Amino acid sequence: MSKITAKIVAEHGLSEEEYQRVLDIMGREPNLTELGVFSVMWSEHCSYKSSKKWLKTLPTSAPWVICGPGENAGVVDIGDGQAAIFKMESHNHPSYIEPYQGAATGVGGILRDVFTMGARPIANMNALRFGSPDHPKTKHLVSGVVAGIGGYGNCIGVPTVGGETNFDSSYDGNILVNAMTVGLANTNKIFYSAATGAGNSVVYVGSKTGRDGIHGATMASTEFNEDSEEKRPTVQVGDPFTEKLLVEACLELMATDVIVAIQDMGAAGLTSSAFEMASKGGVGVEMDLDKVPARESGMSAYEFLLSESQERMLMVIEPGKEHIAQAIMEKWELDFAVVGQLTDTGRMVIKMNGKIEADLPIDPLASASPEYDRPWIKTEPQEDFSLNENIFPDSYLETLKQILGSPNMCSRRWIWEQYDHTVMGNTVQRPGGDAAVIRVQGTLKGLAITTDCTPRYCYADPYEGGKQAVAETWRNITAVGAKPLAITDNMNFGNPENPKIMGQFVGAIKGIGEACVELDYPVVSGNVSLYNETAGNAILPTPAIGAIGIMPDYRKSVGVAFQGEGEDILLIGETLGHLGQSIFLREISKIEHGAPPKVDLVIERRNGDCVRSLIGDNLLTACHDLSDGGLLVGIAEMVLASNIGAKINDISGKTALVCWAYGEDQARYLVTTKHADQIIKRCKSLSVKVLKIGITGGADLSFADESIAVTKLKEVYEGWLPDYMVTIN
Amino acid sequence: MKSAIIIFPGSNRERDMVMALEASLGTLPLEIWHADTDLPKVDLIVLPGGFSYGDYLRSGAMAAYSPIINEVKNQAKKGVYILGVCNGFQILTETGLLPGALMRNSNLKFICKDVHLKVERNDTIFAEGYKSNDIIRIPVAHHDGNYFADDDTLRMLEDEARIGFRYCGPEGEIDVVNNLNGSCNNIAGLYNDRGNILGMMPHPENAVENMLGGTDGKPMFDSIHTGLVRLLG
Numbered sequence: 001m002s003k004i005t006a007k008i009v010a011e012h013g014l015s016e017e018e019y020q021r022v023l024d025i026m027g028r029e030p031n032l033t034e035l036g037v038f039s040v041m042w043s044e045h046c047s048y049k050s051s052k053k054w055l056k057t058l059p060t061s062a063p064w065v066i067c068g069p070g071e072n073a074g075v076v077d078i079g080d081g082q083a084a085i086f087k088m089e090s091h092n093h094p095s096y097i098e099p100y101q102g103a104a105t106g107v108g109g110i111l112r113d114v115f116t117m118g119a120r121p122i123a124n125m126n127a128l129r130f131g132s133p134d135h136p137k138t139k140h141l142v143s144g145v146v147a148g149i150g151g152y153g154n155c156i157g158v159p160t161v162g163g164e165t166n167f168d169s170s171y172d173g174n175i176l177v178n179a180m181t182v183g184l185a186n187t188n189k190i191f192y193s194a195a196t197g198a199g200n201s202v203v204y205v206g207s208k209t210g211r212d213g214i215h216g217a218t219m220a221s222t223e224f225n226e227d228s229e230e231k232r233p234t235v236q237v238g239d240p241f242t243e244k245l246l247v248e249a250c251l252e253l254m255a256t257d258v259i260v261a262i263q264d265m266g267a268a269g270l271t272s273s274a275f276e277m278a279s280k281g282g283v284g285v286e287m288d289l290d291k292v293p294a295r296e297s298g299m300s301a302y303e304f305l306l307s308e309s310q311e312r313m314l315m316v317i318e319p320g321k322e323h324i325a326q327a328i329m330e331k332w333e334l335d336f337a338v339v340g341q342l343t344d345t346g347r348m349v350i351k352m353n354g355k356i357e358a359d360l361p362i363d364p365l366a367s368a369s370p371e372y373d374r375p376w377i378k379t380e381p382q383e384d385f386s387l388n389e390n391i392f393p394d395s396y397l398e399t400l401k402q403i404l405g406s407p408n409m410c411s412r413r414w415i416w417e418q419y420d421h422t423v424m425g426n427t428v429q430r431p432g433g434d435a436a437v438i439r440v441q442g443t444l445k446g447l448a449i450t451t452d453c454t455p456r457y458c459y460a461d462p463y464e465g466g467k468q469a470v471a472e473t474w475r476n477i478t479a480v481g482a483k484p485l486a487i488t489d490n491m492n493f494g495n496p497e498n499p500k501i502m503g504q505f506v507g508a509i510k511g512i513g514e515a516c517v518e519l520d521y522p523v524v525s526g527n528v529s530l531y532n533e534t535a536g537n538a539i540l541p542t543p544a545i546g547a548i549g550i551m552p553d554y555r556k557s558v559g560v561a562f563q564g565e566g567e568d569i570l571l572i573g574e575t576l577g578h579l580g581q582s583i584f585l586r587e588i589s590k591i592e593h594g595a596p597p598k599v600d601l602v603i604e605r606r607n608g609d610c611v612r613s614l615i616g617d618n619l620l621t622a623c624h625d626l627s628d629g630g631l632l633v634g635i636a637e638m639v640l641a642s643n644i645g646a647k648i649n650d651i652s653g654k655t656a657l658v659c660w661a662y663g664e665d666q667a668r669y670l671v672t673t674k675h676a677d678q679i680i681k682r683c684k685s686l687s688v689k690v691l692k693i694g695i696t697g698g699a700d701l702s703f704a705d706e707s708i709a710v711t712k713l714k715e716v717y718e719g720w721l722p723d724y725m726v727t728i729n
Numbered sequence: 730m731k732s733a734i735i736i737f738p739g740s741n742r743e744r745d746m747v748m749a750l751e752a753s754l755g756t757l758p759l760e761i762w763h764a765d766t767d768l769p770k771v772d773l774i775v776l777p778g779g780f781s782y783g784d785y786l787r788s789g790a791m792a793a794y795s796p797i798i799n800e801v802k803n804q805a806k807k808g809v810y811i812l813g814v815c816n817g818f819q820i821l822t823e824t825g826l827l828p829g830a831l832m833r834n835s836n837l838k839f840i841c842k843d844v845h846l847k848v849e850r851n852d853t854i855f856a857e858g859y860k861s862n863d864i865i866r867i868p869v870a871h872h873d874g875n876y877f878a879d880d881d882t883l884r885m886l887e888d889e890a891r892i893g894f895r896y897c898g899p900e901g902e903i904d905v906v907n908n909l910n911g912s913c914n915n916i917a918g919l920y921n922d923r924g925n926i927l928g929m930m931p932h933p934e935n936a937v938e939n940m941l942g943g944t945d946g947k948p949m950f951d952s953i954h955t956g957l958v959r960l961l962g
Binding site (some may be wrong): 420423 | 738739740741742744747748749778779780782783784785813838839840841842868870872932935937940941942
């Protein structure tokens with residue numbers, strides 16, 4: 001057995017202190033296989049060692065939360081004995097190295113997290129960030145990631161119903177691919193991962209194990225450098241057809257009563273799933289690697305344990321019932337093997353060829369993994385942007401046209417038309433709106449789903465940005481008519497060993513936590529992706545938030561498209577004209593400094609509750625929350641979704657027109673209605689600010705004394721992304 | 730009235746199809762597993778959308794050799810009505826029950842969107858609920874829907890009026906601009922010579938309810954119901 005040198009330890013991503021801890025736990029020098037196990041289990045990706053301290057501060061409970069963070073996904077009660085199970089997870093590093101497979105297996109992984117718990121996946125979403133459009137790799141990455149997400153989700157037959165995409169040069173060397181899945185289960189049929197009952201069988205199902213993805217989790221826990229291309233072999237290859245078989249087989253098996261515990265093999269594969277299951281249940285495991293279905297011969301114990309081959313599950317089944325599981329797996333032509341037993345030793349003993357290859361104590365490895373209180377520096381708040389006449393545009397609608405034709409604001413149709421968003425036959429609100437709405441089949445209930453984050457706000461002020469990301473998802477869910485229930489957070493940041501980056505993380509967590517408390521909107525699952533930097537350049541802090549909400553009657557949901565001519569357009573919420581960190585300043589004035597808009601959570605809640613009640617009473621025909629770009633962009637998006645024009649009056653009053661048109665004040669909604677008087681009355685009685693700002697109709701968008709044809713706006717709005725993707729640089 | 734839906738391991742629009750069939754026919758279809766070799770006598774067989782065996786090869790190529798497919802062919806010969814949608818259409822061409830082939834979309838991308846279709850004929854059990862030349866709007870969701878046939882076959886299909894649906898614009902324009910995926914003659918769906926088999930790429934089963942894609946697909950399932958009731962007395 002090779003002696004473990006300092007070099008080997010370093011190659012496994014363990015610090016000297018961590019290795020000392022390994023020695024203390026083992027009471028001897030580990031062998032290479034054992035060291036490999038420590039390496040992945042204690043990687044940032046699996047252990048959350050830098051983030052754990054802060055994640056613990058997030059609010060995670062509410063009367064409707066059935067299961068919060070710590071399991072494969074979060075579980076929320078949606079009434080009638082049904083639960084929504086959901087989570088968002090990153091696959092950033094693999095997607096940069098190999099965009100198609102990286103993104104595809106990201107979707108596959110998050111789907112498994114959800115159906116592992118007994119849910120049929122009913123919707124996917126994704127939050128994507130790419131580098132500058134001018135960067136030579138961006139087009140290739142966009143093309144590969146979108147095709148990979150589609151390739152996996154379309155084949156497996158789960159609709160991809162929305163998401164978001166940003167471009168910013170900070171992601172040039174580190175794109176973000178965050179995938180979210182929502183599933184539906186019965187509350188009395190939810191499956192957990194805690195392995196219990198010494199003597200129970202440990203069962204492996206799914207695909208065979210190969211050499212792919214070895215040390216993927218470790219790769220995802222370091223910065224990139226110029227050698228990152230060499231990490232391609234650590235990216236797994238996805239097989240959506242096998243995953244489809246696995247979904248159906250697992251759900252069929254879950255309808256029986258043979259499963260004691262179940263966990264998918266995600267990052268760090270067999271090692272991580274076995275350790276997590278045993279640790280949660282307080283048991284030991286004895287596993288025989290000779291029994292693990294292998295794709296190739298000659299694999300070592302090290303490779304078996306660290307492989308991240310996809311589409312595999314580990315289950316604990318009562319002895320004597322294995323044949324039931326076996327019959328179902330064989331029907332679906334999946335591999336099935338009893339690979340070990342649970343023991344009461346609290347140790348993981350791995351055998352191969354009759355020899356013990358690893359013998360490790362479970363608890364210290366899994367639950368007593370390192371936890372760091374990394375030093376952090378608070379991000380200094382920026383001063384408010386001060387208005388000066390230099391930025392006043394000559395023409396508001398020409399400026400609008402320029403914004404709508406910009407990379408970050410143009411239509412994402414080119415992306416979502418490559419995703420099957422209608423399969424399963426329950427998609428009520430399709431991509432392109434504020435939130436998707438999926439009918440809960442067999443009921444009138446509608447499940448609203450969205451993802452959001454505004455990284456430029458988070459960079460300027462992580463605390464306000466974190467708050468805003470949560471508030472915006474809450475607003476998105478509200479804007480379709482649903483009651484927001486809970487969120488999943490996907491924290492994407494740079495190197496946490498840099499106190500400034502750690503300060504961004506801490507700030508964002510504090511903001512997220514505050515918003516969740518104030519809005520009764522807990523975090524039920526999440527994922528942390530750190531070390532998103534290349535050559536010292538970190539990404540913008542990107543705490544992507546995925547959220548769900550519920551409405552009792554999907555038929556009442558509204559979208560962003562105008563539904564007819566001659567309807568009143570009302571602006572709900574107060575417009576003070578906050579221009580700092582706005583799209584207008586960034587895209588038109590090229591100014592990127594200034595404080596982002598603040599979210600007043602009391603007003604947020606009051607305005608949102610009011611809008612939701614208006615939708616519930618069938619008083620609105622369309623609704624759109626105001627976010628990136630402000631009022632004029634919001635109007636334009638409604639116009640473009642319907643091909644119906646609008647006439648907007650200048651009622652800016654004392655506010656500078658540029659601030660009124662492009663300010664990004666929070667907690668605002670644009671609505672259309674045939675019952676303006678009734679709405680104004682109700683808003684006033686609830687102390688909600690409301691203004692009648694215009695009327696729908698015609699073929700033009702008119703604002704103040706300007707006017708532009710809707711077709712002209714459409715050309716640039718729909719044109720940028722497809723044109724960009726076909727040009728060769 | 731009995732119907733059956735063939736379920737391949739990679740089928741993924743079978744639930745959508747079952748919902749649409751049940752709503753119009755009033756009964757649930759039998760669900761027949763791909764590995765079965767028996768198919769009870771039914772009045773309608775449906776091949777649903779999806780990725781039958783993953784379709785890593787050519788779409789539908791492996792399904793054309795699946796255990797159940799001989800029975801589908803036998804019943805087809807006896808005049809049983811067969812509807813193949815999306816992957817079902819691909820399987821019908823791969824088995825030779827319909828002529829031609831479905832190649833990768835001309836833009837080489839998966840396309841999911843609502844499209845306009847022109848109803849070319851309404852004298853079949855599948856389309857009598859439409860008027861001839863109706864323009865309907867239903868969704869597509871496919872990667873391989875680019876219909877190809879050689880010139881002689883296309884001439885025959887046109888001469889025998891076997892085209893069921895063509896991709897068109899909102900006003901019925903049948904042209905290159907509105908040819909979604911590069912299909913020959915804008916073909917979106919076609920019949921066999923006896924008119925008992927319809928294969929089509931768009932998904933009528935995803936357009937049978939208000940607020941869920943509209944109702945332009947509903948007349949197809951209602952037509953099937955009316956037609957079968959009439960035939961069966």
